[in-house]
Amino acid sequence: MSVTAPKGFRAAGVTAGLKSTGKRDVALVVNDGPSAAAAAVFTSNRCIANPVIWSKQVLADGTVSAVVLNSGGANCYTGAFGFATTHHTAEAVADAIGVSAGDVVVCSTGLIGVGDETFRRHVLDGVALAADVLEDGAAAGDRAAEAIMTTDTVAKTATREGPGYTIGAMAKGAGMLAPGLATMLVVITTDADLESAGLDAALRAATRTTFDRLDSDGCMSTNDTVVLLASGASGVTPGAEFTQLLTELCAELCRKLQQDAEGASHDVTITTVGAASEQDAEDVSRAVARSNLFKAAIFGNDPNWGRVLAAAGTTDATFDPLVLDVTINGVMVCKEGTPHEPADRVDLTPRDTLVEIDLHAGTDTATILTNDLTHDYVHENSAYAS
Amino acid sequence: MSVTAPKGFRAAGVTAGLKSTGKRDVALVVNDGPSAAAAAVFTSNRCIANPVIWSKQVLADGTVSAVVLNSGGANCYTGAFGFATTHHTAEAVADAIGVSAGDVVVCSTGLIGVGDETFRRHVLDGVALAADVLEDGAAAGDRAAEAIMTTDTVAKTATREGPGYTIGAMAKGAGMLAPGLATMLVVITTDADLESAGLDAALRAATRTTFDRLDSDGCMSTNDTVVLLASGASGVTPGAEFTQLLTELCAELCRKLQQDAEGASHDVTITTVGAASEQDAEDVSRAVARSNLFKAAIFGNDPNWGRVLAAAGTTDATFDPLVLDVTINGVMVCKEGTPHEPADRVDLTPRDTLVEIDLHAGTDTATILTNDLTHDYVHENSAYAS
Structure with a gap:
């Protein structure tokens, strides 16, 4: 189970041609509500990728309807063309699922400097394919988790059950794991009903002692994003245990990232x-x-x-x-x-x-x-x- | 040519049994004056070896008569016994050459935690052997440079000629090369006539843009010492060119350390x-x-x-x-x-x-x-x- 474990979420993971291996490379996670509250933390690197520049703006109002993610190219240091690609990607998602492009988070991972016309075409193809096969079952969440893998050897997912609500997550990262954050993309979903301010406080508390303390090789990425989406579909407003459960879930993902770090033997x-x-x-x-x-x-x-x-x-x-x-x-x-x-x-x-x-x-x-x-x-x- | 290139210096490099290979492992450099002015810079690591604790005190009055150096053990984190070993080593040198122990710099290099009774006996044996064979020729300087090698593949020396005076040096280091400083021991000698304050200013200016900017692997040592001894034997008080020549000499040694860094291919x-x-x-x-x-x-x-x-x-x-x-x-x-x-x-x-x-x-x-x-x-x- 992954990001589709909580109620109110659909996901997809498709093959768009970005990976030469033919494996899945574009993922889409959609929050069907009723709430669209969200929070996120991003890399503290000052040299950031176009999707991070875009997504920071999306989070400004604490509302996110969907997250689209691609492996096979970081779209970082790709100039104005690269930023336009991110913008077009968000608009394509928005058109396909009927939301505002300003509520679509974009995440990319792969090589810096990769983001040309071929990259753009593949990503947009992937969005179209993914939007067509969005589902709310466990299998859809697993396909999404698979599509964000780069040098990862296993897909990384985790879930936690709270009183009357669920938290689900997928993560990718296998190196460049360092504070603030790492070559790490994480999407966390919950059907708990929380405002974005409450989500933000919980997410910052959880990442401070988990992802921020995973330091595989001292190297900090340009693309890291951890985004938390709440659908409110359970109708339950959680108590203080939510931050504890979220921290446990992040800690579990950290261990999975550490255990899959590139080439490590300890x-x-x-x-x-x-x-x-x-x-x-x-x-x-x-x-x-x-x-x-x-x-x-x-x-x-x-x-x-x-x-x-x-x-x-x-x-x-x-x-x-x-x-x-x-x-x-x-x-x-x-x-x-x-x-x-x-x-x-x-x-x-x-x-x-x-x-x-x-x-x-x-x-x-x-x-x-x-x-x-x-x-x-x-x-x-x-x-x-x- | 090495530390014996300038007038007023004798050196020795002997085999005392610290290296299992039977290679030279104790070096002694003596300043016969007439001046005994000196300056030094040490590692900026807060966890420092016993010889560094000792030698910082020796430099407090800007007077150094001799430097004794050993490879085969860092004498770091070896407790009170280790500090007593450093003290005894300085006293043994002082007795052998007729100076004050408070004017003898001690340098050690090798593994942290190595500094037991066997280590002490070998070092003191080495002092006795070295004091017996002190010479002022080029060969003696070369033997001293050889005795401070650890994983170095070549002995590192450099000289510069100023108007009427000479600067000579030996260095060791092949990794853990990082600012402030590195697994690096450097002894620089000159027969120029300069007070310790002038030597200190010149040495700090030279190391700021040379040894402090050599960063082979980001790791900082507990034992680094760069010491500059002036005998005044040339009778020449140098001008501003001294700092320039000293900087050039340090830059040459830096390049040699970089080129011999452990396992490097670039x-x-x-x-x-x-x-x-x-x-x-x-x-x-x-x-x-x-x-x-x-x-x-x-x-x-x-x-x-x-x-x-x-x-x-x-x-x-x-x-x-x-x-x-x-x-x-x-x-x-x-x-x-x-x-x-x-x-x-x-x-x-x-x-x-x-x-x-x-x-x-x-x-x-x-x-x-x-x-x-x-x-x-x-x-x-x-x-x-x-």
Whole structure:
């Protein structure tokens, strides 16, 4: 089940010719209401793709009737022609389903610089095909989730049941996973009845500790979009549990993105505890997550805790460097800044890897999810465009 | 020629048993004066090794009589015992050559967490051996340069001749090359006659645009030290050209460090022009230098300019994202934010790679030197400790 799990949504995923493999490459998600409330978060990159420029404007009034997504081209740095393509795409969706183009979110993913006339023709063909086969069943949601895959090896979906309402979601992303956000497109639907302000607050709360803390390779995308649509079709106005359920759903999608990260052989959870603030804890965890030396060591099953500390030392977090502890997969290899349990006791053969840094400076904590740096990562990312 | 090129210096490089290969691993450089003026810059990492804690104190009065350096162990996060080892090492040098321990700089390089009793014994053995064979010839300088190598494949030295004086240097470093500084030990000697304040100003000016802009893999070391010793033995007080010559010498060493970076197959020069400030230009160049996706693309001979812009967009530099130009090896692949010359015109087969980003926001410029992300980098850094 995916974006069609809640009542009031139809979806489609079709083959429009953007992917040379002939796989599905255009997805459409339509909110049939009665409500069209929505919220979204976008990449914090300043260099953004045409669909992001467009969709930020669409979200300005908190109303979204449909989301159209394509893989096979990011439509980023494609000039005025590329922006016109996004505009035409929204208008084509609007015409097909009888809504305003100003209520259609557009998402694209693929190579930057790809967005020529062929790209435009394929996307518009895809919109026509998708509009014809919109359905509200589980299979339609699955087809949509499949159509947004790029280097993903599996389609990523999640659902949560609240009291009297449902939340459904699909996500794509397999690299360039970094804060604010990542090469990530996520559509979340719910039949709960919430105004856009309430959706926005819930979505920001949920992404702050989930997608924003997934940092696979330190690289930030130009196209990231996470959009939340509420149809209100359940007639239920949810309570505070909605944010909790939404956060759980986002966390599940994060884990699925991490587990499918390009070329990774370890899923690394880096938790900093004993911090003076949550921001300090996040900064330290993220610095470790971005150390290529640390990430290469984990690939080599080498519990090289020196590289953890060398990364921690690049931050402004409050701590005394001489009393830091480092624990890897349950073995405290460094205590108070001195070698402690023998590093050869650490078993790094499981894919799941846990690194804990204790700053002994307070009570706050934060976790970053990352991956190791592998030969397959280098291979996939050196050969992607060619 | 190396640190013994200027008058007034003796050096040694000996085998003390720290390297399992039996290669030289302890170096000693002695300033016989008449002056003992000195300056140094250290890693800006907050997690620093015992020799750095010690040597920062030594430099407080601007007087240095000798520098002792070892490979085969970083003596970092080795606790009180490790600091005592550094202290004993300085005292052993002081006793052997008849100076104050407070004027002996200590540098260590190798694995973090290595600094036990065996390490101490080997280092102290090395000091005794080195003190016995101090010489002022070129061969002695070369032996010292050899003794500080870790994963370096070549010893790195450089000299410059000023009017009536000489500058000589040795450096080690082959990875973890990042600002402020890198896994880098550099000893620079001169027989010019300058006070420590003048040396400090010249050294900071030189390193600001050289070692601080070498960013091989974004990782910052715990042990970096660049120390400049002046013997005054030439009797010449240099003019403003000293800083220029020193900068040239540091730039030459930077290139040698870049060219020997672990596993690299491209030496990448990233220049940002048209910036509103030098800091903006540096920030953009460095963001690109730290993008694993960009670095993997260069390894794959793929002129993926989208990854250049995606990295630029993560900075706070002043620019309009829609008018950026990107030129790779002389081919302007992106002009005013739109695809321009065909990317397949870019020849990335040479090791030297030039990337230029024009922000169209001013007249300032800055260059960062980096390397690509290769299978060999992953291999070397996943297998180093084991």
